[in-house]
Amino acid sequence: MPVYFIRRMMQSVLVLFVMSLLVFVGVFAIGNPIDILISPEADQHEIERATRALGLDKPLWEQYGLFVVNALKGDLGRSFVFNIPAIDLILQRMPATMELAITATFMGVLLGIPLGMWAGLRPESFSGKLIMSGSILGFSLPTFWVGLMLIMIFAVFLGWLPSTGRGQTREFLGVHLSILTWDGLRHLAMPAFNLALFKLSLVIRLARAGTREAILQDYVKFARAKGVSSRRIIGVHVFKNIMIPIVTVLGLELGSTIAFAVVTETVFAWPGMGKLIIDSINLLDRPVIVAYLMVIVFMFIFINLVVDLLYSVLDPRVRISESKG
Amino acid sequence: MTGGSDAPTLVVENLRTHFFTRAGVVKAVDDVSFTVTKGRILGLVGESGSGKSITGFSIIGLVDPPGRVVEGRILFQGRDLASLAENEARKLRGSRIAMIFQDPMMTLNPVLRIDTQMIEAVQAHEPVDRETARQRARDALGKVGIPSPDERLKAYPHQFSGGMRQRVAIATALLHRPELIICDEPTTALDVTIQGQILYEMQKLCRDSGTALIWITHDLSVIAGLADEVCVMYAGRIVEAGTVDEVLDRPLHPYTLGLIGSVPSRNVRGRPLAQIPGMTPSLLSLPPGCAFRTRCERADAACMEAPAITLPLANRPIRCVHPNLAASS
Amino acid sequence: AAAEITIGLGADVTSMDPHYHTLSPNNNIATHVFGTLIDQDEMQKLKPGLAESWRIIDDSTWEFKLRRGVKFHDGSDFTADDVVATLARVPAVPNSPAAFTIYTKSIAGVSVVDPHTMIVKTAGPYPLLPTDLSNIFIISQKQAKAATEDFNAGKAMNGTGPFKFASWARGDRINLVRNDGYWGPKPAWDKVTFKLITNDPSRVAALLAGDLNAIEIVPTADMAKLKTNKDINIFRVVSNRIIFFHLDTDRDVSPFVTDKQGKPLDRNPLKDLRVRKALSKALNRPGIVDRVMEGEAIPAGQLLPDGFYGTSPNLKPEAYDVEGARKLLAEAGYPQGFAITIHGPNNRYVNDEKIVQAAAQMFARIGVDAKVETMPSNVFFTRANKLEFSFMLVGWGSGTGEVSSPLRSLLATFDAARGMGTANRGRYSNKQMDALLDQALATVDDAKREKLLQQASEVAINNLGIIPLHYQVNSWATRKGVMYVPRTDENTLALEFKPRS
Amino acid sequence: MTAPDTALEPALAAKPQTPFQRFLADFFDSKIATAGLVVLAIILFVAIFAPWISPQNPYDLSKLDIMDGRLEPGTKSMDGKPFLLGTDDQGRDMLSAIFYGLRTSLAVGVTASFCAMILGMTMGLTAAYFGGLVETIIMRIVDIQLSFPSILIALILLAVLGQGVDKIIIALIAVQWAYYARTTRGTALVERRKEYIEAAQCLALGDRRVVFRHLFPNCLPPIIVVNTVLIANAIALEATLSFLGLGLPITEPSLGLLIANGFTYLLSGKYWISFFPGVALLFTIVSINLVGDQLRDVLNPRLQK
Amino acid sequence: MNPPVPMLELRQVSKRFVKRLDTAAKLGNFFGAGMREEVVHAVDKVSLAINPGEVVGLVGESGCGKSTLGRIVAGIHQANEGERLWHGRVIADMPAAEARATELKIQMIFQDPFASLNPRMRVADIIGEAPVVHGMVKLDEFDDYLDQTMRRVGLDPGFKRRYPHQFSGGQRARIGIARALAVKPEFLVCDEAVAALDVSIQAQVLNLFMKLRADLSLTYLFISHDLGVVEHLSDRVVIMYLGRVVEIAPADDLFRGPNHPYAQALLAEVPRLETRRRRFEPVKGEIPSPLDPPTGCHFHPRCPHATERCKREAPVLREIAPQRWSACHLNDAT
Numbered sequence A: 001m002p003v004y005f006i007r008r009m010m011q012s013v014l015v016l017f018v019m020s021l022l023v024f025v026g027v028f029a030i031g032n033p034i035d036i037l038i039s040p041e042a043d044q045h046e047i048e049r050a051t052r053a054l055g056l057d058k059p060l061w062e063q064y065g066l067f068v069v070n071a072l073k074g075d076l077g078r079s080f081v082f083n084i085p086a087i088d089l090i091l092q093r094m095p096a097t098m099e100l101a102i103t104a105t106f107m108g109v110l111l112g113i114p115l116g117m118w119a120g121l122r123p124e125s126f127s128g129k130l131i132m133s134g135s136i137l138g139f140s141l142p143t144f145w146v147g148l149m150l151i152m153i154f155a156v157f158l159g160w161l162p163s164t165g166r167g168q169t170r171e172f173l174g175v176h177l178s179i180l181t182w183d184g185l186r187h188l189a190m191p192a193f194n195l196a197l198f199k200l201s202l203v204i205r206l207a208r209a210g211t212r213e214a215i216l217q218d219y220v221k222f223a224r225a226k227g228v229s230s231r232r233i234i235g236v237h238v239f240k241n242i243m244i245p246i247v248t249v250l251g252l253e254l255g256s257t258i259a260f261a262v263v264t265e266t267v268f269a270w271p272g273m274g275k276l277i278i279d280s281i282n283l284l285d286r287p288v289i290v291a292y293l294m295v296i297v298f299m300f301i302f303i304n305l306v307v308d309l310l311y312s313v314l315d316p317r318v319r320i321s322e323s324k325g
Numbered sequence B: 001m002t003g004g005s006d007a008p009t010l011v012v013e014n015l016r017t018h019f020f021t022r023a024g025v026v027k028a029v030d031d032v033s034f035t036v037t038k039g040r041i042l043g044l045v046g047e048s049g050s051g052k053s054i055t056g057f058s059i060i061g062l063v064d065p066p067g068r069v070v071e072g073r074i075l076f077q078g079r080d081l082a083s084l085a086e087n088e089a090r091k092l093r094g095s096r097i098a099m100i101f102q103d104p105m106m107t108l109n110p111v112l113r114i115d116t117q118m119i120e121a122v123q124a125h126e127p128v129d130r131e132t133a134r135q136r137a138r139d140a141l142g143k144v145g146i147p148s149p150d151e152r153l154k155a156y157p158h159q160f161s162g163g164m165r166q167r168v169a170i171a172t173a174l175l176h177r178p179e180l181i182i183c184d185e186p187t188t189a190l191d192v193t194i195q196g197q198i199l200y201e202m203q204k205l206c207r208d209s210g211t212a213l214i215w216i217t218h219d220l221s222v223i224a225g226l227a228d229e230v231c232v233m234y235a236g237r238i239v240e241a242g243t244v245d246e247v248l249d250r251p252l253h254p255y256t257l258g259l260i261g262s263v264p265s266r267n268v269r270g271r272p273l274a275q276i277p278g279m280t281p282s283l284l285s286l287p288p289g290c291a292f293r294t295r296c297e298r299a300d301a302a303c304m305e306a307p308a309i310t311l312p313l314a315n316r317p318i319r320c321v322h323p324n325l326a327a328s329s
Numbered sequence C: 001a002a003a004e005i006t007i008g009l010g011a012d013v014t015s016m017d018p019h020y021h022t023l024s025p026n027n028n029i030a031t032h033v034f035g036t037l038i039d040q041d042e043m044q045k046l047k048p049g050l051a052e053s054w055r056i057i058d059d060s061t062w063e064f065k066l067r068r069g070v071k072f073h074d075g076s077d078f079t080a081d082d083v084v085a086t087l088a089r090v091p092a093v094p095n096s097p098a099a100f101t102i103y104t105k106s107i108a109g110v111s112v113v114d115p116h117t118m119i120v121k122t123a124g125p126y127p128l129l130p131t132d133l134s135n136i137f138i139i140s141q142k143q144a145k146a147a148t149e150d151f152n153a154g155k156a157m158n159g160t161g162p163f164k165f166a167s168w169a170r171g172d173r174i175n176l177v178r179n180d181g182y183w184g185p186k187p188a189w190d191k192v193t194f195k196l197i198t199n200d201p202s203r204v205a206a207l208l209a210g211d212l213n214a215i216e217i218v219p220t221a222d223m224a225k226l227k228t229n230k231d232i233n234i235f236r237v238v239s240n241r242i243i244f245f246h247l248d249t250d251r252d253v254s255p256f257v258t259d260k261q262g263k264p265l266d267r268n269p270l271k272d273l274r275v276r277k278a279l280s281k282a283l284n285r286p287g288i289v290d291r292v293m294e295g296e297a298i299p300a301g302q303l304l305p306d307g308f309y310g311t312s313p314n315l316k317p318e319a320y321d322v323e324g325a326r327k328l329l330a331e332a333g334y335p336q337g338f339a340i341t342i343h344g345p346n347n348r349y350v351n352d353e354k355i356v357q358a359a360a361q362m363f364a365r366i367g368v369d370a371k372v373e374t375m376p377s378n379v380f381f382t383r384a385n386k387l388e389f390s391f392m393l394v395g396w397g398s399g400t401g402e403v404s405s406p407l408r409s410l411l412a413t414f415d416a417a418r419g420m421g422t423a424n425r426g427r428y429s430n431k432q433m434d435a436l437l438d439q440a441l442a443t444v445d446d447a448k449r450e451k452l453l454q455q456a457s458e459v460a461i462n463n464l465g466i467i468p469l470h471y472q473v474n475s476w477a478t479r480k481g482v483m484y485v486p487r488t489d490e491n492t493l494a495l496e497f498k499p500r501s
Numbered sequence D: 001m002t003a004p005d006t007a008l009e010p011a012l013a014a015k016p017q018t019p020f021q022r023f024l025a026d027f028f029d030s031k032i033a034t035a036g037l038v039v040l041a042i043i044l045f046v047a048i049f050a051p052w053i054s055p056q057n058p059y060d061l062s063k064l065d066i067m068d069g070r071l072e073p074g075t076k077s078m079d080g081k082p083f084l085l086g087t088d089d090q091g092r093d094m095l096s097a098i099f100y101g102l103r104t105s106l107a108v109g110v111t112a113s114f115c116a117m118i119l120g121m122t123m124g125l126t127a128a129y130f131g132g133l134v135e136t137i138i139m140r141i142v143d144i145q146l147s148f149p150s151i152l153i154a155l156i157l158l159a160v161l162g163q164g165v166d167k168i169i170i171a172l173i174a175v176q177w178a179y180y181a182r183t184t185r186g187t188a189l190v191e192r193r194k195e196y197i198e199a200a201q202c203l204a205l206g207d208r209r210v211v212f213r214h215l216f217p218n219c220l221p222p223i224i225v226v227n228t229v230l231i232a233n234a235i236a237l238e239a240t241l242s243f244l245g246l247g248l249p250i251t252e253p254s255l256g257l258l259i260a261n262g263f264t265y266l267l268s269g270k271y272w273i274s275f276f277p278g279v280a281l282l283f284t285i286v287s288i289n290l291v292g293d294q295l296r297d298v299l300n301p302r303l304q305k
Numbered sequence E: 001m002n003p004p005v006p007m008l009e010l011r012q013v014s015k016r017f018v019k020r021l022d023t024a025a026k027l028g029n030f031f032g033a034g035m036r037e038e039v040v041h042a043v044d045k046v047s048l049a050i051n052p053g054e055v056v057g058l059v060g061e062s063g064c065g066k067s068t069l070g071r072i073v074a075g076i077h078q079a080n081e082g083e084r085l086w087h088g089r090v091i092a093d094m095p096a097a098e099a100r101a102t103e104l105k106i107q108m109i110f111q112d113p114f115a116s117l118n119p120r121m122r123v124a125d126i127i128g129e130a131p132v133v134h135g136m137v138k139l140d141e142f143d144d145y146l147d148q149t150m151r152r153v154g155l156d157p158g159f160k161r162r163y164p165h166q167f168s169g170g171q172r173a174r175i176g177i178a179r180a181l182a183v184k185p186e187f188l189v190c191d192e193a194v195a196a197l198d199v200s201i202q203a204q205v206l207n208l209f210m211k212l213r214a215d216l217s218l219t220y221l222f223i224s225h226d227l228g229v230v231e232h233l234s235d236r237v238v239i240m241y242l243g244r245v246v247e248i249a250p251a252d253d254l255f256r257g258p259n260h261p262y263a264q265a266l267l268a269e270v271p272r273l274e275t276r277r278r279r280f281e282p283v284k285g286e287i288p289s290p291l292d293p294p295t296g297c298h299f300h301p302r303c304p305h306a307t308e309r310c311k312r313e314a315p316v317l318r319e320i321a322p323q324r325w326s327a328c329h330l331n332d333a334t
Ligand SMILES: Nc1ncnc2c1ncn2[C@@H]1O[C@H](COP(=O)(O)OP(=O)(O)OP(=O)(O)O)[C@@H](O)[C@H]1O
Pocket: B019, B021, B026, B027, B028, B046, B047, B048, B049, B050, B051, B052, B053, B054, B055, B065, B066, B067, B218, B283
């Protein structure tokens, strides 16, 4: 366990270092934030003052050094645009994104596993083929396009669901969650489904492939030879086996789900941190970009940890503790 | 023991199991008949692909599509299994008839604990609580010689060696004291010393509880040491049957003869083995007539007709028009 | 039942601090909560706000009479001391990327005569002082030391405006409630919710779905459809924002002007007025307005729409004239034309990218091969400021509502120290224009100044220091039953939304 | 005995000759995959021959007229030619724009995936064959790269690099090479342990020969599968990036950019500007995925029967 | 009289497979994570001499290191310790060209008829690649050489344009043999070369081996877990248990009377056609994990004669009779 931690940490520190350097050089290369932020009527004096205020007058390496020193102290800098600590900004936006990503993942799992298992058990049937064709569609449709179609259908034409935004939230353990209110849920439904679509297809395929492979295994045949009912065989023997790849892949995918929330958040005006990063890139709000990357990396470490733990619960062959001598 | 000691546990009559594949019909089991008696071991030998496993699966009702039992009767204590509804068949599986597979690494679900897999086998047939079921599982493990069964129940399959797993599988098969156990090459993947242990357990079991056993293998030597009767299969058919001594000492069918000659043994040390030329034919494109015809030195025009089962000697059914009656050992 | 309105905003609000960042969306919210000494009406004409009246005592001294009986949201009285505290805070806000000091820099000193009278001294004659002050939000002296965080958290959101701050969910929504003690007309709404929906179609969809009562910045693409929708009202007014081409009239060799084979030219054709004229004539402004802008723009002939302070009645949009353009090009020595790259932002102005393409199409018709290169505004403005381009699409909104603003920033000869030509990315320079402008900026008399500004405009535009294209139209859409008074300054003021009676 | 035995001749003769023929036979086994391949072939044809079969060159601004903008499908232009699928806001014939857009999208997707494949494969093979420190370094980089969402890497890279076909290709390569490297290494490690590699070593055939003649060809099937998936991914990712405003220049729109461009007109009923490109994109990605799916089944030794 | 120089000799050869700790694990250990390197002593100080023309059988249970030893002999694995000699000369010390020529003289035949042939090469290339690369045949003689090699192993040269998947298991085994024979080896290592084949096919291939031995005067190291096959073919038999050689004996002597208790148990367990309905008497215990082998004599936990000494001290291989070597403490007592 500790070794596992150390391995992850070493990797992450490297990622952080590379990414932050990239962002520093990148933002420097893209443009000067002052050019965008400053009022067009500002004079030279005002421009210089603003440059100094944001610390952009120093040479790049000095800015980076300062950042590293501060980052080690836990300070990731203040947003140029919002003038609040970048990390606060992100943490404020994070619950919305996490809520979206996690709901989407759950949707993917809860719908995907039964569908995939069904298709895996009846690969030749019409329904099975239909599910698989659907999953290819899910893979292929661009998220943004689906998002707008959903709005068109469910909000504009049918008027069943609110079109955009986050809806009413309720505070729970210090974070605002929309999942706790009816209004919030209604707002969450479409964007979550939009984001879930890709996961759903993925889960369907994993579940189908896993099921197809599992039912050919001797242990399934042996279970049948024991006289165990097919309900139990599918529900326990097959299910537990297909969960292993699904949990692994989904866990790793949760990161990209969060990242791809950028698109969904843009379409549904969901006030998460994906939208924030796009805006920050547009406004060259470097501290926010860097802090965002940091947060993502830490989230990855955490997610990977959870995945590995879950993995070891599901698959006794790879108990983490076993690598211990 | 009730009834006569020679009351047949299982009678298979004219069993045909075919696979309807896109490339054509695979006659994996083609007109197979035999009888297994209480407390005795029937050996089923043949080379790879000759239909031994499918015969076993047909009996226990686990032939998967596109395969299907197309003809024949499987009389288990008088009931025809071939015409049983799936639910009825399921009730028999594991309780009255059990099966053990070849690869001990694959027969146990790697992600479930041993106790889960054994308890579910108990509960599938008897409405007992978990504790009782666990008790039963523990006893069964003890019976097959697994030390400290209590702890072992909580283990996962990967924590066992191959031989131990095979014993777990046997213990699972024994949970309901079945009248018939079908063993599909259960020792092929194991080392000789471990194979010895398993053979020992099975022999003891047969002797003590009078269970009838079908032992599928391609290894004539194992059959020689273990079985009472033997059926030799070739290309989906039984070509010769009889008691072990009779068949091994006086093989009538040229194939059996060749098979015995192929086994390296003390008698032929250093000398070329009496090999059968050619290779086993594909079941998809069997030559007409006797399937062994193309590899047989005795083959002639008469073999163009598919040979029927004959009884050239008492109790020695054989499927050949030119039985090797002169030979004796 | 309480009257509520939910309004969709098209740009994100970054801070509640009214003096942190002079950014339209921020200022828009501040306008609701805080008051200014001088207000701008929907046409950006100045009108009394917290100051009931003001007058010039001499060229650099102004007297302001403050409104009596005005109370802050916390109940305290509004006095001259609050103004002093405000003016003191403006330069003291840390980390500001764009400070409000650009509106206070002319002020040399402030003195309080009595709680409702104050004197403001400017460094020299500075006619724009009232205009500048209309951008400064007055806070209570109690909040003189408040930090930006305090405003963001709502603690310091204590103004004299028509609405009180209720809550702010960053990036999502802002909630305001009515200030019953407002000195001006009573707002029609008990509760106002601003939802931030920066994605255009989403905003429209939300309005159509009935989640919003009104939206700002109606996408031009949806205009036609919305106009025919019986449930929707549209409110439009020409804006103070002009879209134009800036062009390199300074360098002898300009980086993106070449001959048709891509080889550099020995002289810069853009320095030739005939060429500039030809390019201007080649632009089918009505076509762009009609097709690209869906009618949501007005062809431009000068720096601000007619009627704004300082605009010249003599300046009209250039007529579309391909033949004339070709002739002029031939006269200038380019009968075969030349090649040019038009640069433009792709996420800054309404349809910016499409306008550039359309212009390129039109230049092709007179033999000028135009390539198009658009980029995100962050890249665009940095490069433009480094003078990397030859011909670029830009826009200019005059917050002051008068022509001096674009003249000073876009057309005056670049002079960093004096703050002249700060956005003059073509480095246009004309002595005559500079002189007229300098004179105007030092003239306090409004009539005289207007005359000078008109003259300066005429010089600059006739000389094509920029090529004007069109004025944008600001538009709002509401669900039926809600009315709005559209504003040239792009502000979306809840006060101005009225239920139809 | 040692005489060549011919008894098995008839049974084996029925089988097709080369692995490639066998592969083809397996591939065309599935109707839906065959359909996918046909669609893909049509799409490829259109993409390659776009300049010759399009009614208009939509990338040539001098050929466009904004006065033709946003015409409905089927209407005639000012000079009489019909616009089968309508026009976009610039007066581009949608049909031509889709043809050219396909060309751009496919070119970007294929080029990027191909370059990524070369790079990733080299890295993966190097890592697998040499092992040791080289492997550790390469695989660490791969791990790091893969532990970061592709869209973020692309976003940041594109922000840094700016717009342009070459830029987006670079970004896509940067995003994708690691997948190839990981796949290649994975397969190579499996293949390397197979006995035929040992046999080649035992025959003293030399490292280079073993890697390129024996190891490499056997690593190809999974890479081909990954390649189809990643081409589809690259096309979709490019579309998404274009939608987010980073990506290709507006004057030479890809399908993604066409969709993004028409996105603003969806609510106003001018569906054709984004709908038709959307359909084209859909067909492209679906057909590639169908083909890839079937390839996966056919090339997967575990499912081979 | 000097003993004849063996054709191939191994001296005190060891092979360990180590799963190393990465930096993170080392760091972890620094904080007391207690990670250990996993070491498998696949081959542990094995000495072996094989004379020209001899067939030496190598038997033992799965995982005991037979294949590893075979690969060391064939030069595929490098031993961690010990020397490999060819006609009395250390191969590692030979000049590069000579070492290469020597390696070609020692060829290997593999177990898996599927995995041991490159699925993407035609039979002609599989067999003919090495001789061409090493310049052993001229191009114009290539076809003849190929045909001859194929015929020698009983393959129809008409099949040479085919791919491996178009052959049956027995034929593939023949292709593998032809591939080895094509470089004119003198010594063949056969690793379970017939284990995957059906009995009837197995007999064909075994016969082929014997014929080739006679025709080409080959020397074999024949690895198998099937004692019947080894007995049939070998002149001498080497028995391994968990990486160590426990007994070396001429085949006749061994099958008449094995010395080492493990050899005795092994032989007792072999099922034979001749013994009918015997009562099986199993060896107790499981095969220990090579990761964590027992102390002293590896066999002591399963040995019916084990003493205290067996637990502590590993017995060395001693010559107990002419040509017979055994590693058992019991031999000391007598
Ligand atoms: N699902 C299936 N589809 C088509 N043919 C099948 C299928 N399963 C088995 N067969 C065929 O049935 C025949 C008999 O198979 P079976 O498994 O009974 O052989 P076996 O004697 O048990 O061989 P082995 O010793 O290799 O286990 C084989 O030729 C096989 O090709």
